[in-house]
Amino acid sequence: MLLGNDDWWRDAVVYQVYPRSFADANGDGTGDLQGVRGRLDYLARLGVDAIWLSPFYTSPLADGGYDVADYRDVDPRFGTLADFDALVAEAHGKGIRVIVDLVPNHSSDQHPWFQAGLRDRYIFRDQPNDWESIFGGPAWTQVEDGQWYLHLFAPEQPDLNWDHPEVRAEFRDILRFWLERGVDGFRVDVAHGMIKAAGLPDVGAKDGPQAEMLGDEQVPYFDQDGVHDIYREWRPILDSYPGGRMAVAEAWVSSPERLARYIGPDELHQAFNFEFMMADFHAKSFRTVIEKSLAEAELVGAPTTWVLSNHDKPRHVTRHGSLARARAATLLMLALPGSAYLYNGEELGLPEVLDLPDELRQDPAFLRRGESRDGCRVPVPWTAEPGCGWRDPWLPIPPEWTELSAEAQEDDPGSTLNLYRAALSLRRRHPALGGGTLSWLDSPEDVLAVERDPGLVVVLNTGERPVPPGVAGEVLLSSGPLAADGSIPPDTAVWIQRSGSATIDS
Ligand code: NOJ
Numbered sequence: 001m002l003l004g005n006d007d008w009w010r011d012a013v014v015y016q017v018y019p020r021s022f023a024d025a026n027g028d029g030t031g032d033l034q035g036v037r038g039r040l041d042y043l044a045r046l047g048v049d050a051i052w053l054s055p056f057y058t059s060p061l062a063d064g065g066y067d068v069a070d071y072r073d074v075d076p077r078f079g080t081l082a083d084f085d086a087l088v089a090e091a092h093g094k095g096i097r098v099i100v101d102l103v104p105n106h107s108s109d110q111h112p113w114f115q116a117g118l119r120d121r122y123i124f125r126d127q128p129n130d131w132e133s134i135f136g137g138p139a140w141t142q143v144e145d146g147q148w149y150l151h152l153f154a155p156e157q158p159d160l161n162w163d164h165p166e167v168r169a170e171f172r173d174i175l176r177f178w179l180e181r182g183v184d185g186f187r188v189d190v191a192h193g194m195i196k197a198a199g200l201p202d203v204g205a206k207d208g209p210q211a212e213m214l215g216d217e218q219v220p221y222f223d224q225d226g227v228h229d230i231y232r233e234w235r236p237i238l239d240s241y242p243g244g245r246m247a248v249a250e251a252w253v254s255s256p257e258r259l260a261r262y263i264g265p266d267e268l269h270q271a272f273n274f275e276f277m278m279a280d281f282h283a284k285s286f287r288t289v290i291e292k293s294l295a296e297a298e299l300v301g302a303p304t305t306w307v308l309s310n311h312d313k314p315r316h317v318t319r320h321g322s323l324a325r326a327r328a329a330t331l332l333m334l335a336l337p338g339s340a341y342l343y344n345g346e347e348l349g350l351p352e353v354l355d356l357p358d359e360l361r362q363d364p365a366f367l368r369r370g371e372s373r374d375g376c377r378v379p380v381p382w383t384a385e386p387g388c389g390w391r392d393p394w395l396p397i398p399p400e401w402t403e404l405s406a407e408a409q410e411d412d413p414g415s416t417l418n419l420y421r422a423a424l425s426l427r428r429r430h431p432a433l434g435g436g437t438l439s440w441l442d443s444p445e446d447v448l449a450v451e452r453d454p455g456l457v458v459v460l461n462t463g464e465r466p467v468p469p470g471v472a473g474e475v476l477l478s479s480g481p482l483a484a485d486g487s488i489p490p491d492t493a494v495w496i497q498r499s500g501s502a503t504i505d506s
């Protein structure tokens with residue numbers, strides 16, 4: 001089924017499902033595809049345009065599924081290919097597109113190629129160089145006969161050798177496999193990683209772990225020119241299917257100009273703009289990042305993406321310091337031009353779980369470098385009953401999350417769930433939201449005021465005192481209660497329909 005225009009991704013709201021933690025249909029404590037299917041009505045009611053499924057492929061889950069043993073099958077813990085097909089069909093029937101994760105930089109060490117000792121498909125050397133794993137420690141592991149293989153992530157994730165034609169052919173085929181099954185696009189994992197600098201040169205002397213340089217400086221294992229050839233091979237494949245099949249890159253590179261190189265009519269459609277996620281909760285930092293992001297969008301002639309949370313970073317309620325701030329940042333994000341990527345549970349205002357016992361943490365980064373991403377991967381609370389609708393979940397759900405559950409928030413007009421629903425519904429109907437342009441309005445230093453044409457003004461107060469809205473009009477939505485005189489309290493954002501300006505579609 002075709003769902004409207006081919007450019008749908010330009011202003012889409014995409015909801016990231018981390019399948020292990022989203023919804024568990026068979027009650028084994030691990031989320032599954034049937035669980036996702038069972039929540040499609042919830043997602044349709046939320047008002048998202050698409051879901052992005054983090055990996056559900058056959059995997060030992062050494063890195064939560066980003067270690068794929070079979071790129072063409074579903075791990076039994078998550079279901080079957082038939083479940084996947086049913087999920088896509090039903091999602092499409094409800095007007096929700098489906099994006100899947102593609103993990104081309106590395107496979108699992110349980111992949112048949114690695115198991116069969118096909119070393120030319122991987123990166124084996126007699127001696128390691130000085131490269132470090134993103135998860136900490138050396139990026140090389142030695143095998144019995146003395147050779148070393150490269151793994152930019154965990155040892156269970158050997159890097160593939162993209163100089164090998166079979167590797168390239170295999171991934172072209174994997175793309176087709178999922179496109180044939182009806183997926184609307186791909187989120188490309190470590191999209192800047194597949195090609196390494198010739199000769200694998202050392203990074204050289206540096207202060208602190210190499211992982212700290214990433215994104216600021218160029219390293220010989222990321223963002224090499226040759227990676228763009230791969231996307232030029234992939235794009236015609238995507239374009240050969242109807243209905244607007246797209247790809248979004250996860251690429252941590254050193255400048256907006258370098259990120260822009262991944263996007264274009266002959267490469268990928270979008271790249272995550274992580275700068276917004278890294279910004280402090282302050283009008284100035286948001287403005288700097290927004291200006292930079294819009295400049296980058298100009299460079300590529302496509303709107304940018306906005307992200308506040310995902311499965312790799314502490315949830316934004318905790319990062320920004322309070323639920324009030326998270327709600328305000330969300331209203332800002334959803335009013336910016338371009339597409340927004342939401343992470344499951346953020347619509348419930350879930351905080352990061354900081355006190356998971358060490359022995360329950362499963363993130364390989366925790367085992368190697370002591371930093372864990374498990375706290376943002378705790379299962380989503382559905383019901384207000386003890387257990388939140390989960391039996392023996394793979395990570396424990398804090399007992400107080402019954403109050404944050406979807407059920408508890410359902411009928412509460414002030415709940416975060418209903419704030420997201422209202423914002424997404426307005427975003428669909430309001431002619432100023434989605435794509436388009438943005439202009440800055442004069443405002444005090446702690447206040448961000450943005451006008452979206454026609455007539456929608458977003459005001460965010462990151463200061464310590466209430467501020468007047470600064471424009472006349474009707475408040476369409478507010479992230480928190482306004483003062484009796486209509487002023488905007490600290491840590492609050494509002495959407496205002498300027499008096500005398502455009503009307504909203506119903
Ligand atoms: C980025 C993914 O988002 C992350 O979860 C994973 O650990 C690494 N890539 C390695 O695949």
